[in-house]
Amino acid sequence: MPSLDPLKNRLRKNVRHWGKWARRRGISCYRLYDRDIPEFPFAIDRYEEWVHVQEYARKGRPAFTDAALGELTEALAEALEVPADRFSFKMRERQRGSAQYRKQQRRGREAVVREGGLRFLVNLDSYLDTGLFLDHRLTRARVQDEAGGKRFLNLFAYTGSFTVYAAAGGARESVTVDLSNTYLDWAARNLQLNGMELKRHRRERSDAFRYLEEAAAAGERFDLIVMDPPSFSNSKRMDGVLDVQRDHPRLIRGCLRLLAPGGVLYFSNNLRRFRLDPAIQEAAGIEEITAETVPDDFKRRRPHRCWCIVA
DSSP states (O other): OOOSHHHHHHHHHHHHHHHHHHHHHTOOEEEEEESOSTTSOEEEEEETTEEEEEEEOBTTBOOOOHHHHHHHHHHHHHHHTOOGGGEEEEEEOOOOTTGGGSOSSSOOOEEEEEETTEEEEEESSSSSSOSOOGGGHHHHHHHHHHOTTOEEEEESOTTOHHHHHHHHTTOSEEEEEESOHHHHHHHHHHHHHTTOOGGGEEEEEOOHHHHHHHHHHTTOOEEEEEEOOOSEEOOTTSSSOEEHHHHHHHHHHHHHHHEEEEEEEEEEEOOTTOOOOHHHHTSTTEEEOHHHHSOGGGTTSOOOEEEEEEO
């Protein structure tokens, strides 16, 4: 393993910069380091008193050994001034299907963290992701600002953080759709953490394609929709396979059928080479807002792209 001194020096510098930046904005969960040094291909996120470290697999280069990770943990604990038992390490490889959502351990450490004056449950160990995607912090705040008095739909909802923000913004009701009962239960816990009435915020276990068809047939209408699908999924619970590059026109058109006049759809995804379908791109009322939704602590490597589509 290369000398850890450059990494420790960079982390100390980042702690000063991003710590000050976060305190000024009242942010307690943020990215500290994102593969700044090629020899150390990590993304390091601070979740209040916890540190989440993801090692990115490198083609043709082995992952750090357990012994090296032990040495690395000591160096990170020293540089960040966080106890070693507050770290969680993951290996992030190219995922296919639902692999990134599968459990990695039977049981993981859970914590309640704050964002935007709201509370969210995160799990540091059990899954590749923690339950709260920090790169969508600004998108969630935007939804909160626009949700007052509206009917809200959250597709591919994961743990329902967008729903919590919409409810906090005064959405009169919402529907949260995901294939996983685990994540729908997690969404319910997030809503309850913030004192929100579950009866006003319905959760549905469904394939998004099927939900869009059934909701259109039932005459459902929404004023505000968020759709943030994975890049690819071949979950056994789906009808077929999801490929966001291939399927996004169908998904977007399905959402537009559910939008009330003047309603807004926020569509986002994290596929690095994603290209919006030209027919969708030429439609009136569409605007890419990626620059407005990627926070400063994630601008080193753009984590997602996002569009606002008005009915």
